Amino acid sequence: MRIDATTMPAIGRLTAVSFIAVVVFGGSNAIAVRQMVLELPPFLAGALRFGAASLILLGIGLAMRRPLPRGSALRASVIYGLVGFAAAFACINAGLRDLSGGTGSGCWWPSRCSSRCRSWLVNRWLSRS
16 A cells, blocks of 8 residues: 555644654763763763752643642652653663663663653553452
8 A cells, every 4th residue: 555645634734843852852862961970070060950850740740730649640650750760761861871872872762662661661560459
């Protein structure tokens, strides 16, 4: 089957801009982290980076009046954050001290794929309790 404009709906401008932004930020992320870990210890660099991001997202959530997770949702969020982000990015930050940004960005893809598996496993584990 051939894919063209008649078989696939046109993407909107917001979708295209969002896709380009994700590609640009995702692609430049490893380079920025590499520069950061050359100046700061890797774990401090990660803590500052994710601490700032969490405060920004918390502010957005509060401004939008979104409820904070409670109970099993809070437990799943904490476990996923510790395993899926803290552990994975601590290793990546430490590794980027000795790798180039381009090589380091190639390391992120398997980390993000395994993050999906960890999320599924945590969800299965929590659903049994």
